[in-house]
Amino acid sequence: MNLREWALPVYTVLMQMAIGGFAALWILRAAVKVRLERAELDRLIQNPLIILFTTVVVAMIGSHFHLSRPYLSFLAILNFRSSWLSREIVFTVLTFSVIASLSLLQVTHRGREPFLSALGWVGIALGSAAIYCMSRIYLLPTQVSWNTPITVYTFYSTAVLLGSMAMAAILVINQKFLEIHKVGDATVRAGVVRQALCWLAGIAFGMLWVVVALNVFMVLSLRSAGGIAQISLELLLGLYQPLWILRLLVLLVGVGWLVETVVTNVWKRTTSRDLTMPVYIACLLVMIGEILGRFLFYATHVKMGI
Amino acid sequence: MMIYFFTGLCFSGLGLAAYLQLHHGGDLPLRKQLPWLAAFGLTCGAASWIDMFLASGAPQSLAGSLAILRAAMQALSGLLLLKFGWGILDNLTPLPAWTIFIPGVLIVPIAYAITYASTTFITPSPIEIPVDIWSRYFLYLPGSILAGTGFLREWNIERKKGYTDVANLMMGAGLAFLFEAFVVGLVVPAAPYGPASYYNYNRVASNAFIADQSSPVMTSMLTAWLDYAEVLKTTGLPIEFWRMISAFAVTFFVVRGLDVFDATQNRQFRALQVERDQAQEAAFQAQIVARQTAESWTDALVSISRQIAALENVDDILQCIVQMARCLLGADFIGLAILNEEHSVLEIKCYADNQQTVMVSPPVAVVNPLILGVVSSSHEYLTRGDEAPEMLEHVTLTCDKAASSMAVVPLNLESHPFGALWMARCEPLPFSETDAIWLECMADQVVIAIQHGLMTAQLQSLSIVEERGRIARDMHDGLAQVLGYLNLQLQTLDALFKQGKLTSFQSELEQMRQAIQVANADVRENILSLRTTLSNEKSLVSALGEYFAEFGVQTGLDVAFINDVEGNINLSSVAEVQLVCILQEALTNVRKHAHASHIRVLISKQDEDIVMEISDDGIGFVMHAAKLSFGLQTMRERAQSAGGEFEVHSIPDQGTQIECRFPCLKPEKLSQHSLALS
Structure with a gap:
């Protein structure tokens, strides 16, 4: 895979991570808004929202690098009725618009609570649609290794797993930032973050096994498909086997590290070390695993026919 | 081969020097990272020497193992350099709070870069090549940049401290690390993937952005002078030479920096020692000055107390006080003012300036508002420096200049202010x-x-009133009675003379003569009593002795005064006065009533008491009859009023003994008493 093709893993993984993280953040917001005052709630989600917005921007910019004529990319939306690519672009832009609007409203402290809440849920729905359209692009009869529902599930699993991990890291860093600035009620906020970390670690742990299961199903699917799919399978278990093992390994270590950190420091509270670095490294490992997975997704496909 | 050898020598020297410096103290941030620097230097030196063996044509059987070992050593040394660079930067000034988001931002490019690097291992080429390339990109490049940045920040810090020599070496080390970042971290072997495909020392460039095709044609977009091929063409020196130069520069500046820092620190330590000695000397001098000041004040206060106890003239005492205060406080002027009898005007009583101490007469009214305010509020006042100039007017009576600072304290008698004492300086101190x-x-x-x-x-x-009363009483009881008696006797003598009874006349005349002698004795004794006073110049014993001897002369009695007390008699002033009065009273009684020929007075010390015994060989008296005696009762009351005891023993025809006992002063009370008296 040459450098230009790396634009696709950049776009898809970052976009899925941003949408998954946004969903996690909004669910957290909905869960704690009755417990926190509006100002505290804003402090909890403002920085994470800005980081997610930046991630979406980077993803959208990155997507243009695999185009031969990036300046004409907007023309792709003209085929909305017939093209999943057009739909992906439209929903991506809409998701971006929602996250950008929410970030702006959050920074300027404007917007009523019901409106903000509804807008966030709309953003999640648009993001989910964008991921679905993103995955549907690859369901092509000529691409045997891609043309399976596992592709859709894989994209969603990436969104949930990476979104959970990213949000855990962002919440910990944001908490530390607010502690340094001594802003608001740190005790209440720390309680919310601890609870959120427990939930996020649990979700990541569950999704880890979903990802492992999807990989197993992928191998079984390729093996049963025969023909061109067999070549993809040989690539996966042959040339790219070290990377495939490495992917699963870093996912396991990354999620395991987060779970261990949360269990010992948050749940049981047997130690009180700084959570920033372990959560950060765990997130980095999972991200490497997911990008490797996306690389293998693109690298092992074999086109059928001319 | 020589280049590899010298490169290894430089790095090993760096590692060894850093290791030897481990046990030195100091607050240079570099100190804490010395273990990592030492490990980096030694591993990097080992990698270079492995290169030397490989370049010298190592046996084929060893070449493969050595190549793998070299790759491992290079990756390890890069990791140690990264740790060293991160540590040296992290130990410097705390970064702004927002920088904690940097890892969160970098996580995405780092994840992609690591993933991208991991995919490049899936190539037919030997694994040492991607290890070499990525260890340089991921470890050497950021490690050298961090270390270089850390040293440059250290340069800035040391420069601000004024350690120019250390700062220059830190700057050199920073630049050397940045140079190493370029020649070691950025110039890598050629590979069919970016960025190694664009900039490498094999002078091969391929466009990895569009395909994995290698091309011998240079298509680099970098500035020509920075291009490795251009550098090689111009200088003729290979990349290994530049790496050796960078190793030498890093080793030189870091090792020299450590040495110079030691020297600077020793210099600083010596300077601190000198400062400490000076501070100790200053503190010692300050203690001496404080002690001298305290002694001066103690002497002054003792002197004033002495004057007060000596009942010196109050005006003299006040003058002495203001004079001493002016000298001790270093004031240009000190004034004392007291309210007049109507409490309507505050009048200056006396003042002292640099030339004289003067009692002010006639009185001058004080008009300064600050002084008047202190008297009315009864609170002291110390100028703060922000007072209006008119507030400091009329403070000094004699100075030409206006006062620039002053302090005023009230004079309170039973919580009521009746005057003020103030001091002023004309100089701005x-x-x-x-x-x-x-x-x-x-x-x-x-x-x-x-x-x-x-x-x-x-x-x-x-x-005076009491003495007048006593004299009046004595005159009434003594001289007036005698004079009345003499008047009657004169009438009797006149009648006897007219009747011609010369024998009776002669007898009455004799009685008159005796009465006059008695009156004369009384008058003389009163005069003696009035003359006998206690004073500082005369001790109690000498006063008693003189009085007793004079009494003997006047009365013609045989008197004996015995003092068995060694040293001073430590009695309170009240007790001393009462003791004298009791002696006078007792001797008067002896003279008048005892018909004694010998009197003995003994002063002795028994336990903690001073005992005075007065004994005579007179006619004595019956004890129960004497209980109602007014004189004895008075003497007993005098003794008891001063905390003493009084006893009388008398038997008719066997004389009388009076014992009077007063407690001595305890040592601590004695010192206070002496101080008060002095």
């Missing part, structure tokens, strides 16, 4: 809180002196 406290001490002495003067005057008035 403000008074301290301590100065104000000392001035308050002097104000207390002023109040004590005035109070003592008033009490002395009152006591003198009372004593």
Whole structure:
């Protein structure tokens, strides 16, 4: 895979991570808004929202690098009725618009609570649609290794797993930032973050096994498909086997590290070390695993026919 | 081969020097990272020497293993360099709070870069090549940049501290690390993937952005002078040479920096020692000055107390107080003012300046608002420097200049202000809180002196009245009776003379003569009593002895005065006065009633008491009859009023013994008493 093709893993993984993280953040917001005052709630989600917005921007910019004529990319939306690519672009832009609007409203402290809440849920729905359209692009009869529902599930699993991990890291860093600035009620906020970390670690742990299961199903699917799919399978278990093992390994270590950190420091509270670095490294490992997975997704496909 | 050898030598030297410096102290941030620097230097040196063996044509059987070992050593040394660079930067000044988001931002490019690097291992080429390339990109490049940045920040810090020599070496080390970042971290072997495909020392470039095709044609977009091929063409020196230069530069500047820092620190340590010695000397001198000041103040206060106790003239005492206060406080002017009898005007009583101490007469009214305010509020005042100029006018009576600072304290008698004591300076040197406290001490002495003067005057008035009463009583009981008797006798003599009874006339005349002798003795004794006083110049024993001897001369009795007390008699002043009075009373009684020929007075010390025994060989008296005696009762009351005891023993025809006992002063009370008296 040459450098230009790396634009696709950049776009898809970052976009899925941003949408998954946004969903996690909004669910957290909905869960704690009755417990926190509006100002505290804003402090909890403002920085994470800005980081997610930046991630979406980077993803959208990155997507243009695999185009031969990036300046004409907007023309792709003209085929909305017939093209999943057009739909992906439209929903991506809409998701971006929602996250950008929410970030702006959050920074300027404007917007009523019901409106903000509804807008966030709309953003999640648009993001989910964008991921679905993103995955549907690859369901092509000529691409045997891609043309399976596992592709859709894989994209969603990436969104949930990476979104959970990213949000855990962002919440910990944001908490530390607010502690340094001594802003608001740190005790209440720390309680919310601890609870959120427990939930996020649990979700990541569950999704880890979903990802492992999807990989197993992928191998079984390729093996049963025969023909061109067999070549993809040989690539996966042959040339790219070290990377495939490495992917699963870093996912396991990354999620395991987060779970261990949360269990010992948050749940049981047997130690009180700084959570920033372990959560950060765990997130980095999972991200490497997911990008490797996306690389293998693109690298092992074999086109059928001319 | 020589280049590899010297490169290894430089790095090994760096590692060894860093290791040897491990046990030295110091606050250079580099110190804490020395273990990592030492490990980096040694591993990097080992990698270079492995290169040397490989370049010298190592046996084929060893070449493969050596190549893998070299790749491992290079990756390890890169990791150690990264740790060292991160550590040296992290130990410097804390970064702004927002920088904690940097790892969160970098996580995405780092994840992609690592993933991208991991995919490049899936190539037919030997694994050492991607290890070499990515260890340089991921470890050497950021490690060198971090270390270089850390040293440059250290340069800035040391430069601000004024350690120019250390700062210059830190800057050199920073630049050397940045140079190493370029030649070691950025110039890598050629590979069919970016960025190694664009910039490498194999002078091969391929466009990895569009395909994995290698091309011998240079298509680099970098500036020509930075291009490795251009550098090689111009200088003729391979990349290994530049790496050796960078290794030498890093080793030189870091090792020299450590040495110079040691020297600077030793210099600083010596300077601190000198400063400490100077501070100790200054503290010692300050202690001496403080002690001398305290002694001066103690001497002054003792002197004033002595004057007060000696019942010196109050005006003299006040002059002495203001004079001493001015000298001790270093003031240009000190004034003492007291409210007049109507409490309507505050009048200056006396003042002292640099030339004289003067009692002010006629009185001058004080008009300064600050002084008047202190008297009305009864609170001291210390100028802060922000007072209006008119507030400091009329403070000094004699100085030409206006006062620039002053302190005023009230004179309080039973919580009521009746005057003020103030000091002023014309030079711009403000008074301290301590100065104000000392001035308050002097104000207390002023109040004590005035109070003592008033009490002395009152006591003198009372004593005069009492003495007049006693003299009147004695004259009434003695001289007046005698004169009345003589008047009657004269009438009798006149009748006897007219009747011609010369024998009776002669007898009556004899009686008159005796009566006149008795009156004469009384008068003389009264005169003696009036003359006998206690004073500082004469001790109690000598006063008693002189009085007793004079009494013997006047009465013609045989007197004996015995003092068995060694040293001074430690009695309170009240007891001393009562002792003298009791002796006078007792001797009067002996003269009048005892018909004694010998009198003995013995002063002795029994236990903690001073005992005075007066015994005579007179006619004595019956004890129960004497209980109603007014004289004995008075003597007993005098003894008891001073905490003493009084006993009388008498048997008819066997004389009388009087014992009077007063407790001595305890040592601590004695010192206070002496101080008060002195």
